[in-house]
Amino acid sequence: MSETHDRGNTSERGERTSTDTGLPGPVLDRFASRLRGRLIRPRDRDYASARALWNGMIDRRPALVARCRGEDDVIASVDFARDNLLPLAVRGGGHGVAGHALCDGGLVVDLAEMTDIDVHPERRTARAQGGCTLGDLDRATQRHGLAAPLGVVSATGIAGLTLSGGMGWLRRKHALSCDNLVSAGLVTADGKLLTASGSEKQDLFWAIRGGGGNFGVVTSFEYRLHRVGPRVFLCHVYYPMECAGEVLRACERYVAEVPDEVAPLAVLGRIPRAEEYPAAVHGEPFVALFAVSTGAGEAAAEEGERALRPLREIAEPLCDLSEVTTYTEAQKFLDDDYPDGGLYYWKSANAPELSDELIESLTEHAAAAPSPDSTIDVWYQGGAMARVAEESTAFANRGAPYLVGIEGNWGHPADSERNVAWVRDTFAAMRHFSAGGVYLNFPGFLEEGEQLLREGYGSNYERLSEVKAKYDPGNLFRFNANVAPKG
Known part of the structure; x- marks a missing residue:
């Protein structure tokens, strides 16, 4: 059986297995009042849909789902989870096969309503918020005869795809999704909104291009575009x-x-x-x-x-x-x-x-x-x-x-x-036929443990561990192909 079915409602680290945070109602109400979006709780009518993922194998019950409307909501959510020692998961498109977008008994930062896209055809770039799917971005860029190298299923979220590589029909001509990332905005574990690019936070920019969701909530992706089609x-x-x-x-x-x-x-x-x-x-x-x-x-x-x-x-x-x-x-x-x-x-x-x-x-x-x-x-x-x-x-x-x-x-x-x-x-x-290495967008549930994880990150694992220690020393962002902070 899969890890999810074996585990039932036990979290990946065993922290909190019920949907009760143990926090007083007024504390939750104050958090909810800080959000422009909604805080969804187990008693709410749309809780079932809020915890449903594309992969029906995944059956996890978060205590709270913060349906974010913007970066301020993301910052508030990260601060709340960190300060109250809640497990924290991040949901972009909700299409990841391993189901890392949910956690049992914790808080889910849900970016589903963050889908704004700005295309700059003269510069051949596009900036898309972290809740966008491939289909969202393709429709926006193809109006100008342009495309970002993405995956091969339009319902896939751009976030998880890009952060762990991103292989599609353009991979041999224009490389991977992560190779076409120009910059990204992300909220780190200390609740700060940072920009990572070739000129700002270069270590973080290096890490998010293949290192998965280990380093923060990526709220926006700026891509280099190429002429394709229509x-x-x-x-x-x-x-x-x-x-x-x-x-x-x-x-x-x-x-x-x-x-x-x-x-x-x-x-x-x-x-x-x-x-x-x-x-x-x-x-x-x-x-x-x-x-x-x-x-x-x-x-x-x-x-x-x-x-x-x-x-x-x-x-x-x-x-x-x-x-x-x-x-x-x-x-x-x-x-x-x-x-x-x-x-x-x-x-x-x-x-x-x-x-x-x-x-x-x-x-x-x-x-x-x-x-x-x-x-x-x-x-x-x-x-x-x-x-x-x-x-x-x-x-x-x-x-x-x-x-x-x-x-x-x-x-x-x-x-x-x-x-x-x-x-x-x-x-x-x-x-038996492999020289090692896996693609971390197709991870199973990584039952093989750290050995396979290290193969997925290859020779970059130690450097990723150092960047992780700098930006997330407490491993708040651990529901992913997780890199342990160095030390």
Whole structure:
């Protein structure tokens, strides 16, 4: 079973397991009066929705949810949690698979209503508040034919994605989300609002680009934008699973031969029983290739179709749903695979090569998935994201050419034990082929402890620990892939 189901209402550190803070009512009322937003308590009618996350595996009961309207609310919330020794969690988009956005018995700083976006097309930058989703930012920037490198599911929050890296269709051409961060505003454990950038608080700016939510509540992100779209070509082709070796190797050669324009994603799974797929192939094992062209201007989609055509001609496909579409629609084409309230348990492992043995293991484990919605994904990396020096940001393991993502996705709680077991077994098998390193946006629940955490942060862990000690010595921000303060 997952950590969440095993634990029930026990917090990650065992501090407070009921929804009663133990604080007098007048103290809570005074706190509520300081907020422009709302303080939601267990007795309130919208408490259930306030504690609901995208991942239905997560069942935690915070004592208080501060629905913040601005930075002053965030400061008040951080001060209140610190001064009253309450566990503190931070909710941006609420889409993190590990469920760090909630804590039992503590205070949740909820940024859901902080979604303002300012786009500066002449400077090619955009500033977005910490409650924005990828879809929010994409819609705002695409009005100007621009885009920030983000993820691949539009409901994802920009905050968690960016703070732990941020891999999407632009990763090989324009690098990661965190690499395109120009500055950020954040509230630190002492209740101060700071700006971190290349010229201010450089140590903090280094740390938040890959170091997760360890250092404060990030209330705004300023991104560098790039010309993309507005119309692009989406490669969305499914081959029979028996062609996995041929398809994965052909894609490997393709990536080696073309410029950094394309960042393919290979997926091993079973064809969904949905109307957009031909009925004759429903349930068939597949290896799929997904990619989005990254050009800009009137001819971008046609040029993208030509560039991506080799990925669609490797073998006879089960089906080919590739099409010309808008960039914002391409960013949403995977959304239906990850509905709110579904059950999710994911892990990942970097791989130095696509050996015959690895490919055989991938196909065997994909075929053994107990849920037809589960997949094993191979992210083709390199390009711009690998040209950023390892020490330039806190994001580690940039040189790994492949990331294997293991996605357990299912719908019924009664099936949780065997689906979680499948992910863990598959992860153990992938570790045999890995030189180390994981992607901390796909963390499972980090049951493996500090060893795996250190692998995720790589050679940057000790420096992160030093920055943590400077800005959060009491580890107030610990509901994350947590770095212990040095000393």
